[in-house]
Amino acid sequence: MSTPTRVYIARLASVAVFDPNGDQVGRVRDAVARLRPTDRPPEVVGLVAEMPMRRRIFLSINRIISIDPEAVVLGTGTLNLRRFEKRPNELLVLSDLLDRRVQVEPGGRSGTVVDVAMERSRSGEWSLTRVAVREQTGRLGRRGHLHQAEWEKVRGLSGMGDTRGTANLLAVLEDMRPADLANALQDLPDSRRNELAAALDNTRLADVLSELPEHDQVEILAGLDRERAADVLEEMDPDDAADLLNELPPPEQDVLLDLMEPDEADPVRQLLKYTPGTAGSVMTSEPVILPPDATVAEALARIREPQLSPAVAAQVFVARAPMTTPTGRYLGMVHFQRLLREPPADLLGGVVLNDIDPLQPDTPLPEITRRMATYDLVAMPVIDSANRLVGAVTVDDVLDHSLPRDWRDRDAPARGIGESPAGAPTGHPVSRREPLTGGVDG
Structure with a gap:
């Protein structure tokens, strides 16, 4: 594979990076150029690649043996896994x-x-x-x-x-997943990040906000006029909107909730009433709910809806009318694998499972984690004292609230689940240009 002598950098955005064995190690996010004291054009010293778990690392241009809009291939050697940090005399081209x-x-x-x-x-x-x-x-x-x-x-x-x-920068970033776009925004100066976030449409911004650290969410929301902020909150899942509003002073919460459409604000208000760290505070109030006389075919059609997350679409909860939370009497749930095995014309009431006790709104997070792990579940129902379904806790909710509070912040040190910031290791950072002992051998 030959490398052209001229490469347009915007065309490299999101291009896959491979090691010499053909294994993908990440995707290109930017190019790093070093400014010169003279009028000579900046020297390109490397690329920034994003690896799994959203870690961005520096790839020296000298390590790259092939570069084109189809793929970037690295030569043999040790891959430095230190998190990328821009130096004062450098610029990120994109x-x-x-x-x-x-x-x-x-x-x-x-x-x-x-x-x-x-x-x-x-x-x-x-x-x-x-x-x-x-x-x-x-x-x-x-x-x-x-x-x-x-x-x-x-x-x-x-x-x-x-x-x-x-x-143009939005055009380069538009194909990124919300989590990747949120990660890219964290690399930008505050003013630039807020400007780009404000230029996103409401749905896209809602998805990206859900993937940002709380302090960035609050700052971006504060940069919007209140009507726009309320519109964005309406596009968020109720549990994500409630988490964001919990970071604001109560008077500001009330203002934004009053600006939201009542049917969008009501489930968020309800979630805000629950004690933090309980099933009620982390659940989604909009799981897939159907009556017992719905057919298997209708349930399969419902979970195919593209806006549903995989965890929410993994099961259907069965309850008496009404079908919005809080529902009528909760009857049980049906996993999608069971739906695939049953005749399409069969009724959900005949295949529903109710052999696992639902959660209560005040069930603490450690107990939720233990029970979901015990039964290998990706979601559990939450019912109130009247046996009405009020929501469901999904595995992504559990992970989000079990990880350290600042786990989305790319500047935070790596820690294990449940380890507090005070337990983070200390020490002086190592330059990203230095080889990392024990790194990934290309």
């Missing part, structure tokens, strides 16, 4: 330059950066050499001409002022 408003000489034509090319010299050094700039037209709905210019002919690339838009 995060820092995409959408920057610049001027192209001669003539001083204004435009926005849509891509940057890195080029390899005869000596093997990679530098940022060309910039793709879309001209600003000033006419609504009309896209300007796309120009390519040498790095030295573009003014405004190294300025630190707020001269960036959002459209």
Whole structure:
């Protein structure tokens, strides 16, 4: 596999990174360039790759033996697993330059950066050499001409002022999963992150907020006007919306809940009443619920709905009317594997299982974890004193609330489940450029 001498970096976003054995180790998220004291274009020193568990690491350009828009292949050697941190004399090409408003000489034509090319010299050094700039037209709905210019002919690339838009960076990030996009936002300066978050549509922003640390959720929500913030909360799952509102002062909670549609706000208000660390506080109030006279075919059609998470779609809860929580009398549940084995015309009332005691709203989290592990369940029903289904605790809820509070924060040290921040190891960080003893041998 040959490497072209010129590579456009935006086309590398999300490209898979492979070791010499053909095993995927992560995906490209950005390129790192080192600024020079002269007017020479910045030198590209490596790529940023995202590995499983959202860890971003630095890949030295000297370790890469093949790079193109289809795949990046590493050579043999030790892979440094230290978390990537940008140095003061470096820039992240996509995060820092995409959408920057610049001027192209001669003539001083204004435009926005849509891509940057890195080029390899005869000596093997990679530098940022060309910039793709879309001209600003000033006419609504009309896209300007796309120009390519040498790095030295573009003014405004190294300025630190707020001269960036959002459209092109959003286009690069649009195919990411919400968790990956949330991770990418954490790499950006606060103002840039909030600007990009605000540019997302309500549904996409709701999904991303659910994957961010609490302090980032609160800051982004605070940057929206209250009507928009209420709209975003309506798009979130009630349990995620309740978790976010719990981070706000009670007066602000009330304002946002009053701005939400009543049918969206009511389940969130109910969840906010439960004691933290109990089944009521971590459950979803919108599991899949059907009456006993529904057929197996109807249940299978319901769990196929694409907006359902895998944990929620793994089972159907059966109850008497009404079908919204709190329901009528709870009867039991049917796992999707049982649905696949039964004739489509059979009724759920004939295949329902009720041999496992449901949770109560005040059941503590350790007991929930123990019972779900004992019975190998991905969800458990929660009923009130009147035997009405009020929600379900799913395995992702349990994991989310069992991990350390700051587990989504990429700056937090790695810890085991249940280990407090005070128990985190101490010590001085090691430079990401140093080899890591015992690392992954490519």
